[in-house]
Amino acid sequence: MLSYRILLSLAAPGLALLLLRDRPFARERLGLSGAANGPGRVQQPAIWLHGASNGELASARPLIERLLARRPDLCIVATSNSRTGRALVESWALPRVSARLAPYDYRWALRLFIGRWQPRALILIESELWPNRIFEMARRDRPVLLLGARLSARSAARWQRMPALARRLTGAIAYLSAQDPASMDRFATLGLPPERRGPVIDLKAFAPAARPDADDLKALAPLLPRARTLLAASTHEGEEAPILEAFARRWRADPQARLVLAPRHPRRAAQIAALIERAGLGHALRSNGGLPGSERPVLLADTMGEMALWYALAGVSFIGGSLVDKGGHTPFEPAAAGSAILHGPHVANFTAVYGALDRAGAAEGVAGADGLSAALAALDGAEQTRRAACAREVLAGLRAEAPGPDTLIDALEGLMGAPAPTPPAEKEPGNG
Template sequence: MSRKLYSALLYLLAPLIWRRVRRERMTGRPRGERLGHIADMAGERVLWLHAASLGEVMTARPLIRALIDDYPEHRVVITTMTVTGAERVNALFGDLVTHFFIPLDFPGATRRFVERLAPEIAIIVETELWPNLIHACSLQGVPVTVVNARITERGFRRYRRFAGLMVPVIRQLSWVGAKSGEDAQRFRALGVPARRINVTGALKFDLQLDAQSVAAGRQLREAFGDRPVWVAGSTHEGEESQLLRAHATLRQRFPDALLVLVPRHPQRFDEVDALCRRQGLEVARRSAGDTVGATTAVYLGDTLGELMALYGAGDIAFVGGSLVDIGGHNLLEPAALGRAVISGPSLSSLGDVLDMLEKGRARLEARDADELGRTLVALIGDDDRRTELGEQARAVVAANRGALGHTRSYLAKLILAQELDRPLPEE
């Protein structure tokens, strides 16, 4: 498929695409942003980073902070696709950055956006490669980089299937900071010259423990009292029912055990609450400020941006998206807190992060609800084993930090090169 055919298909599907976008709307923000209608910044020095959703924003958090600190004379612009990502950007950085929604990948919208933004460099987190957006950057001479870059085996096959569309796009990348050697090889196989690829490691290992979140987790744990507490974070549809089965097994042995349940998507909070109550469980909701009493079985973490604090309030962390065919979510957040980490078997999106945890014997795997229940009972009953797993997880995170420094260094060279190419201001 060529880029022209791809663009024609986008126009044909425009009504459906726009309907989807209408659901991803942020109060007070014009829909025109999705078509590239933003303020003209051509007279400013702009560094642009794109983090598609909440997960990418959290991964990029230390890099965004570094850009703010390293380039005070630049405006740092962050784009997201989702509202949850936008809300997290605003909560973390406020007016230290400028946020826009990424334009839909129509040729006119992307060209308008890049012309008005006029960035010195485009930094894409992970692999959000939109053909027309990257082409628009190429037309304007904007170097496009990918940081924390990864291509799963499934994604690699998809790119190969649509080689006529994606390979020319990927070959336009100015630099790729790959998470692993395997990711680097896949980018190389898709046409990125070896001189434009460096293996930097995973930015997720450089996550910073926010003192406020750590303190909030400790305070919450004290409020729960002297009872077993496990946290299930970033859970999906079809997963919560399995987690509640495992919780029932745990409560047979430890009747006062508490499950802190944190669904991945905010629109499912009420649905998960209803699921718990249908099973006769007493639920307290964080958003309502409910008190956790002796008979509370589930504490529903129905807020945004508090997952680290909630992980910190537990003795054990289960990371969701892994008992259903999602590919798993960030195992490193509870690992950095020194919590014993459990996941299901579906972890295809984690790549080298999973490899490092495996080598460090820092994760347990439960294939289904029954095995998860047995694992929880064993860990709650064995303080030494639980502590050992948590310390091994913390050690893996500490040993693999460094991707931020490598990424920062390579981006500095590219930004300097762009500065040297800039015409001198007129006197």
């Protein structure tokens, strides 16, 4: 724990610079949002729910909505590490839900935040293992739940190099529901007691499909013929070069072919633009309002929050994080949008789901430019439609068999207690 505190101390100057650049949200980062007295005062008991950014918070929305419906006595403060995640929660306009940027993981900032919001429990989504956040809640006997938990083999190996901290961390988690069996096994190896392990539930399976902006969809659809458009979704470094090589072959065979390249981290846009040029392809830049065309068959989607639009426009989606060892990203979103799914060999984050899709012929695994090129050549419009329909059927079956968000809310209520019963209203005195 001492080493973690040293790391936080070393990071302090950099965080101070970030606060200067992000002044409108500095108070939130310092735990000063939601004043203890005044307009920001919490009127109802609160649940603190935290997700890193858009993907994690979107997956938690069904859980949030069910919790609000079942517990009218509660409100929720949903925190995120990113402005886009904060904006996403605000856009839902859900009653009794407040969106904030997460306080930094310094004990003093967390104590300020907890003091103002007085959360009765902390729900962490996926892989947000911030030690001080967890310990500050646990030491107040307020349960910490980790839902949709994901722990890669690489992350588990790092925690195993700090066994004392790992045991203390898992000991502070009151309940954990993993996204996949492998993650649950890794948490168990780190010391999570059996009685604190819940069922394996992938929250993304229950998240509603995001809707694209109707005006953007209408404007771009004529420029991106769906059956001829490939989306490379959430790509990581090392993936764009083989994708561009495969697409260049496809474009030479069919000049009407188009590629939407949406990197996981838009800040890499300049690097990716150089790769596009090296592949002999022209491109348009989404952030500049550029439009694809015959001379610019690649649209570099260097923006955030528009993935639903790209899935809606693409007949085929290659899911990133799977050609390189990042575990792969979700297949639920492209399936919901009716886009046929291709992926690489590294899908550890969704092993069971991709396995079911591949066995049913609803998705296809490829390795490198040659495999992707061959798969694209075989995916005409009719085959895209068939695979997309098959994928929706497979995923619907998986959802029907799995425990849902109510199972997790049952666990939360068991840990923090059900609301006190409302006393019956007194009867008006009669006249007789």
